Amino acid sequence: MEVFSKNIAQLRKKSGLTQQQLGDKLGVSCQTVSKWECGVTLPDLSLVPALCRCFDISADQLLGIAPLPEGFIPAATGQKQYWEQRLDFLHRTRKYLWNDDYLAFLVQQVWQLNAPVRLLDCGCGFGALGLALLPLLPAGSSYTGVDHAPALLAEGRRLFAQQGLTAEFIEADIYEWQPLQQYDVVLCQSVLRHVGDAPALVRRMADFARTGGLVVCIEVDRTIEAAGLYIHGLDRAEVHAACDLTPLWCTEYRNKNRDWAMGVRLPHLLHEAGLRDIDARMNDRVTCLLPGTPQHDAVLADFLQSHDWGQELGGSDLEARLHYLTAHGLSRAAAEEHCRRLNDVARHLKKAGPEAAFTHLHGLFTVWGRK
Numbered sequence: 001m002e003v004f005s006k007n008i009a010q011l012r013k014k015s016g017l018t019q020q021q022l023g024d025k026l027g028v029s030c031q032t033v034s035k036w037e038c039g040v041t042l043p044d045l046s047l048v049p050a051l052c053r054c055f056d057i058s059a060d061q062l063l064g065i066a067p068l069p070e071g072f073i074p075a076a077t078g079q080k081q082y083w084e085q086r087l088d089f090l091h092r093t094r095k096y097l098w099n100d101d102y103l104a105f106l107v108q109q110v111w112q113l114n115a116p117v118r119l120l121d122c123g124c125g126f127g128a129l130g131l132a133l134l135p136l137l138p139a140g141s142s143y144t145g146v147d148h149a150p151a152l153l154a155e156g157r158r159l160f161a162q163q164g165l166t167a168e169f170i171e172a173d174i175y176e177w178q179p180l181q182q183y184d185v186v187l188c189q190s191v192l193r194h195v196g197d198a199p200a201l202v203r204r205m206a207d208f209a210r211t212g213g214l215v216v217c218i219e220v221d222r223t224i225e226a227a228g229l230y231i232h233g234l235d236r237a238e239v240h241a242a243c244d245l246t247p248l249w250c251t252e253y254r255n256k257n258r259d260w261a262m263g264v265r266l267p268h269l270l271h272e273a274g275l276r277d278i279d280a281r282m283n284d285r286v287t288c289l290l291p292g293t294p295q296h297d298a299v300l301a302d303f304l305q306s307h308d309w310g311q312e313l314g315g316s317d318l319e320a321r322l323h324y325l326t327a328h329g330l331s332r333a334a335a336e337e338h339c340r341r342l343n344d345v346a347r348h349l350k351k352a353g354p355e356a357a358f359t360h361l362h363g364l365f366t367v368w369g370r371k
Contacts, residue, residue, distance in 0.1 A: 007064060094125075107133065111185075117142075120187070121188070122146055125156070129189045130167060182210040187205075215275055215370070217266050217269070217367050223261060223363075225362055242345050250329060251329035287360040287362070304346070
């Protein structure tokens with residue numbers, strides 16, 4: 001009774017309701033609510049569902065069986081430990097972002113990098129973009145990658161050495177790092193959405209570039225990505241709903257300044273940083289998986305892993321996911337429905353096996369400007 005009484009009082013105050021207002025919602029007097037909160041009496045069992053709806057929680061949380069939702073829980077994607085623990089995720093996802101011929105087209109025809117360049121990759125990770133770019137650049141070009149995660153940098157050194165490529169990897173906070181030179185091309189990929197101050201980082205990138213140098217920012221627009229996924233055999237509205245987390249993204253933006261629509265915002269950030277000749281393109285890479293596609297099982301495994309759909313959620317894993325979602329702006333009911341959809345997708349794709357099929361548009365924007 002003590003926990004139950006405490007929870008009602010805490011939830012009422014957190015919701016900004018007086019005892020009278022809560023009583024009006026439930027059809028009881030303010031004196032009755034006061035008795036609940038003082039532990040004198042308990043609500044009638046028939047009122048428990050109404051109380052749960054009022055506070056947007058589960059009965060277990062109201063009764064003290066499960067913990068109450070906490071305040072906003074910030075994502076850890078700006079921390080080096082987060083990505084160091086997800087090296088496998090990075091390997092699985094980076095290889096599906098670019099078509100080599102389109103990247104070559106940007107380098108040779110659009111950016112016209114026809115002479116050796118000094119390339120700086122901000123938030124480089126293990127240098128995935130550098131591994132793709134360096135063979136396309138004129139002989140004599142150099143690559144420097146800066147990141148704050150030593151394990152990712154170590155992997156980058158290994159991979160570059162394995163391919164016979166020379167590169168410099170620097171462990172540093174990109175906001176504080178002071179380079180000894182300026183660069184011809186300064187770029188970042190899938191970084192700005194995860195940092196707390198994207199405009200400041202773009203300004204830093206502009207500072208790193210020489211006069212006339214190229215600044216390139218590459219980011220996914222999550223809304224476009226969510227709308228651009230088709231899974232054969234599943235209702236498309238259900239798939240879209242499983243990927244669209246707009247309330248969560250809005251909460252992250254308000255509380256942590258993580259912008260889910262960073263891709264379409266990029267031209268304006270570059271303009272505000274004082275860059276000129278700004279232009280933008282959407283990457284042409286679309287992943288299509290069909291029965292009989294070469295390496296079908298490997299592509300499917302990568303897709304499941306990258307979307308965290310490798311297994312159905314249940315038990316403590318399910319409760320942890322629900323807790324995270326409710327702390328990011330989803331109601332308990334919406335979070336439960338979202339997890340149901342995720343489980344439906346995971347179950348469908350694993351059951352389909354070699355017949356699994358999907359189309360995935362990544363929604364990756366490439367935006368550039370000159371200093």
